[in-house]
Amino acid sequence: MNIIEFKDLTKYYGKVKGCENINFEVKEGEIFGFIGPNGAGKSTTIRTMLSLIYPTNGTVDIFGKDAIKHGSEIRQDIGYLPSEIFYYDRMKVIDLLRYSASFYNRDCEERIQYLAEYMELDLTRRIQDLSYGNKKKVGIVQGLLHSPKLIILDEPTSGLDPLMQQKFFNLIKEENKKGATVFFSSHILSEVQQLCNRVAIIKEGEIVSIQDMKEMKKDNYKKFTIRGENLNNGKFDIEGITNMKRRDDKISFFFKGDVNKIVKIVSNLKLTDITIEEPTLEEIFMHYYE
Structure with a gap:
């Protein structure tokens, strides 16, 4: 009913x-x-x-x-x-x-x-x-x-x-x-x-x-924000990453897939901070319906 x-x-x-x-x-x-x-x-x-x-x-x-x-x-x-x-x-x-x-x-x-x-x-x-x-x-x-x-x-x-x-x-x-x-x-x-x-x-x-x-x-994506040295070296150019934003000491992106792939990449980098969170609804709307 x-x-x-x-x-x-x-x-x-x-x-x-x-x-x-x-x-x-x-x-x-x-x-x-x-x-x-x-x-x-x-x-x-x-x-x-x-x-x-x-x-x-x-x-x-x-x-x-x-x-x-x-x-x-x-x-x-x-x-x-x-x-x-x-x-x-x-x-x-x-x-x-x-x-x-x-x-x-x-x-x-x-x-x-x-x-x-x-x-x-x-x-x-x-x-x-x-x-x-x-x-x-x-x-x-x-x-x-x-x-x-x-x-x-x-x-x-x-x-x-x-x-x-x-x-x-x-x-x-x-x-x-x-x-x-x-x-x-x-x-x-x-x-x-x-x-x-x-x-x-x-x-x-x-x-x-x-x-x-x-x-x-x-189907949900995770949002990664990573700070550290030498981040813009192409290591994050892998399948599953979208909405990539780069700065000298910071990158952020959405990732859908096996999170261990990201862990493996960052384990070989010198980081100052890493945040993994759910995208806001506004970000999801921008990503899916722009």
Whole structure:
């Protein structure tokens, strides 16, 4: 069963394109990734599917129902964490969460206490006294307090420290095991790789690829940055290296293949530094879709 179905979804702000001809489905029980650089159209797509803004053309069905016509009914079973969090500053956290819970036809008190303890969130503090990271925790608890069937996350980890990010990922996996479908939007490829089954890649408001995450991991490049002496001697002119950039004491490149080949080359060089990392999404887009 498809939980979400995009059908030619298009949103223009006057003459400015937000997203155009979005077509894909999210299956029940999936953790589906939605990735692209900042400004690619991720938030526009999400806000349109939640009927927070109306589409210029096309439709989105959620739970088999039109998301615009049945928006208020559908949102009873959706948990949403927006990329930007804004609250009533003078409210205490617990009052805000109870106010949010009042919109759902269920008792959420026990759930609020569990999630707050899990996310290490002080319920007695006022919103205005919270750091950005703690406000993000409030958003996470608010989005999950009614045990939604569909969880929509838009850049959810910004502001969270690495330890709390991992706890959050574990929480989302736990909700997924209970049956929740997750739509996870991010510009950080490693986050999506850690959680998702499939991924849609959006660029300039249009879907450029939909991939199975296992296949995407197999095809992924590593980014090498190497500093040292005598680097521009042709030793790195081997198969699998692309996007080579050279300076007197520094080279950087993408590599796809057996990493031991690179290790063998650098073992015979006098280096001052070496970094191996995943390319950013922006770099991947430039590499694949330029």
